[in-house]
Amino acid sequence: MTLLNDIVSADGRKGGSGETLAIRGGRPLRGRVEVKGAKNLVTKAMVAAILGESPSILRDVPDISDVAVVRSLLEVHGVHVTDADEPGAFVLDPAEVESAHFEEIDAHAGASRIPILFCGPLLHRLGQAFIPDLGGCRIGDRPIDFHLDALRKFGAVVEKLPSGIRLSAPNGLHGANIHLPYPSVGATEQVLLTAVRAAGVTELRNAAIEPEIMDLIAVLQKMGAIISYEPNRVILIEGVDRLRGYDHRAIFDRNEAASWACAALATDGEIFVGGAKQQEMLTFLNVVRKVGGDFEIHEDGILFRRGGELKPVIVETDVHPGFMTDWQQPLIVALTQATGESIVHETVYENRFGFTQALVQMGADIVVHPHGLQEGPRRVPRRNLEQAAVINGPTPLHGADITVPDLRGGYSHVIAALTAEGESIVRNVGIISRGYEKLFDKLAALGADFDVLG
Structure with a gap:
């Protein structure tokens, strides 16, 4: 294993945090990826x-x-x-x-x-x-x-x-x-x-x-x-x-596994996540099923796809065994393609909906409530720092020029660009290397159409 302070591109080049991708979306992601230790x-x-x-x-x-x-x-x-x-x-x-x-x-x-x-x-x-x-x-x-x-x-x-x-x-x-x-x-x-x-x-x-x-x-x-x-x-x-x-x-990386699952839902693709296990992802899998996704549990991984038209859901992030905060960002990309109004309550970190600005730029209908939503039933206790995002869909996404803000938000921007029609320019993608191994190789294996601009 090499010591990397940056990411290795699909063509083998290293790139720093300022690396830029040109992504041509609108194509379902299909194939198999492997996840390693968390x-x-x-x-x-x-x-x-x-x-x-x-x-x-x-x-x-x-x-x-x-x-x-x-x-x-x-x-x-x-x-x-x-x-x-x-x-x-x-x-x-x-x-x-x-x-x-x-x-x-x-x-x-x-x-x-x-x-x-x-x-x-x-x-x-x-x-x-x-x-x-x-x-x-x-x-x-x-x-x-x-x-x-x-x-x-x-x-x-x-x-x-x-x-x-x-x-x-x-x-x-x-x-x-x-x-x-x-x-x-x-x-x-x-x-x-x-x-x-x-x-x-x-x-x-x-x-x-x-x-x-x-x-x-x-x-x-x-x-x-x-x-x-x-x-x-x-x-x-x-x-x-x-x-x-x-x-x-090491235990498998359930955050990366969930990210690829959301990519399958968002792009209407089919992705087999090798190494993913059911037990550690029970809460996530329930939400996949509620939103209209489908999955098959295999001994060596989990296969994710849409099961039909995506449906709206209400999600509250929480500490384990609740719905992980790291799961909500890629999920929101998929929810832009669901029919109806979805709500995501973020109760773990404040300011974690900043990534949605780029999705709105790409055509999504997302409204962030900086102090949360007070009405409606809740299972997770409200916190002073919490926010809420209301997503109305389905909305077609189109290409845009966007900059990656953080690790999970950055991955979500990449998946949004792959979901969108037309070409997107995604900047600062090197930060995604903090948590996603060989991202470019995996995207290429799934049929993504992109170029590394440097």
Whole structure:
């Protein structure tokens, strides 16, 4: 596997975040694509390798830029990362973990927010850690307060500097009782990565329970951790003195799988998503069926297609086992082709409907309500930050000149361009490389008509 800081085009060229596509749409996407390990698990499992006293092997690693960033960060901290005995597998050897200068961390982190998750493991190994200014997709505030508050409860000393945040653990780390104000995935990962070697027992309440969290727990258990899950989002972690390396095959990327499913619905195509599993996608599959899509469950993947005329739906995003926030953006593209009024309530992140401006430019009838909709029955509790999008369809989409705003929104723009009649110019597509492996190759295999303009 090569180390990529950008994306590899269908013709083999690398392209940075400013790469531009000319897409000629109006053709159904048909064929098969393969999804590898989940970005949201793989990057965290790579960090977990720091905790082991022997090398770890991680399998089904996708060749995406977020993985490249984490690999670079591990290497500047002294972790040796090499290719394993099969394609898409890493050996991570933490024998020579060392401190890294903040300028090195900042240079390799780029816009990634992953450095925050290095804190617990580095505090255990070195007694100190540093976090530069953090970036990420522009989809709303992602405060690190949950992380820092949890680390303080473990006994970490947090010092804010002009260049970032320095943490130390002069007396080591100990177990803690932590109640998250919201079941944050990142904060749950932070607690898990810190608690497994903290002295004593940690009780985490209101924890995130996404499949990627459960897979991270499986990784840590393989390393020798003692972690149990109780009802009502309670996780108990008994700290241990030492951990060993792991050998683990990552859970599939359900976000990418859902994205290709929505592409099949939007373009009236038929896409077999190899590697997708039913259990982790139950909530999404129910919505596919409600909207008029069809799917077939196979042992090696799931086949998605339209089952007839697309129908409107009402969707509320939520933490697992609810409908994922990362699923709503590609779904909205498909909903522009549904007959009637659909409503999507976004309750996880604020400002995540910015991508719909480009869809409106392409002919979609979408109205965003910045403070949500107060009327109507709801299953997910309302939040102050929530927004709602009302989509009326079907509306034919036409080509336009658009710029990718973020990872999932960017993929949705590409699918909208493939759905639209005429040619679209899609700029800044390199950001999509953060979460989609070999995107251009996959689009070409599905019969998409596009050129890379540079």
